[in-house]
Structures are given as C-alpha cells and as structure tokens.
Amino acid sequence: MTFFQGLPSHDIAQETGLERKRVMRALLMVRRVMTSDIPAVFSGTVEIDETYLGGQWKNKRRSQKIGLAKRGRGTQKTPVFGVLCRKGKVWAEIVPDVEAKTLIPLIKQRVKPGSTVCSDTWKSYTGIAAKGYVHRLVEHGKGEYSDKKGNHINGLEGFWGYLKRRLAAKGGIRKERLPLYLAEYVWRYNHRNMSVNEKTDKMLLLLKSMLLSKNLVA
Secondary structure, three states: OOHHHHOOOHHHHHHHHOOOHHHHHHHHEEEEEEEEHOOOOOOOOOEEEEEEEEEEOOOOOOOOOOOOOOOOOOOOOOEEEEEEEOOOOEEEOOOOOEEEHHHHHHHHEEEEEOOEEEEEOHHHOOOHHHOEEEEEEEHHOOOOOOOOOOOOOOHHHHHHHHHHHHHOOOOOOOOHHHHHHHHHHHHHHOOOHHHHHHHHHHHHHHHHHHHHHHHHHH
C-alpha cells in the first residue's frame, strides 16, 4: 500500500489512477480504523508525559521555558497525554486539560497497578504512588533528564519529537482532524518494525473486521 510508503494523497492518486477525493475518503477510513487499534494495558516500566500540538511553541512547560509562557493556559494549542512502555508501544490521546482529574483516570485505565511509572514533576502526577504504582521522578526543572538509574521519559519525548516532525511536514491540519492524524502516527510508531507488506496485510484485516462489524450491526 502506497500509504505506508509515506506518499501524500496527491501522489497516491497519481500512482493509482484514482481521483484524489476517492483517495482521501479511503485514507480517512484507514485513519479511523487506526484509532481503534490501540495497545493493551501497559505493565512493567512505563513513561508518562504530555505535550502541546499547534503553533510555534515546541516544548511544553513554563518550568522548562521559564519566564516565556504559561503551560498551555490561555493558548490555542491542543494538549495531548501519552504513555509509553519501555521497548514497546505508545498510546496517546488528546485531552481537554493536563490536570490531575483528567490524567490520573487515564493512567489507571492504561497502566496496570504495580507498574513502575516514570514522569517529570508536573503537579498532576502527585499521588500516583497512592494509586498502586511505583512512581519515579525526573526533575527537568533542574536540567535532569535521567536519574542515572534508568528512570527517565526520554522514550516518550522521542515519540513527541517524531509526532511533531510528521505533523509539521503536513503543512497544517484542521483541528477537528487532529485526533485522526495522532492515531495514524501512534499506529505507525507502534508498527515501525513491520515491513510495508506486513503493515498492509494488518490494515486489510482491520478494515475487513470493521466492515464485518458494520454489516452485523446493520
């Protein structure tokens, strides 16, 4: 599938001889399927972090950009929360805010109790240990990106960088479509070790399953 070779829609249309509108509809269906193909609950050592998408402000926090901007408040940028399992997969979702009332339930939903959770010192992560996790902190405000004991969030920050580069290459995405593109790049990252043919086969199975489900409902 040319989509998994990284070709934009107009190139896919030219290569396949299809109208671009048909290609766009097909890609929309593929991205919708990707939103449902999410990893199982994470366990072991995981990293949690948030970022903002949109605008030119590339990093996140006032604590990391002291004196330059507030952390997301009063901005049009979109907050995203993510969880990454070491040497494994990532999960990410657009969230309404980065407060504890929003993030803690997501952590409980996506991470198995007893797991080691690595985070920075954002206040919303206070109390994670009381929820049944081993909580390890990295103090970015002090210029610390690893405590030299294997506790860091470098893997998830690497994914954020990958995500933002891919989105920037699109040259602008409508806000209402952002969840679909987020799902696409989460899926691509999680299947990065597959060949193009393997990704295509997996996607065809997912599409077939989706169509069968729709037919059963109808």
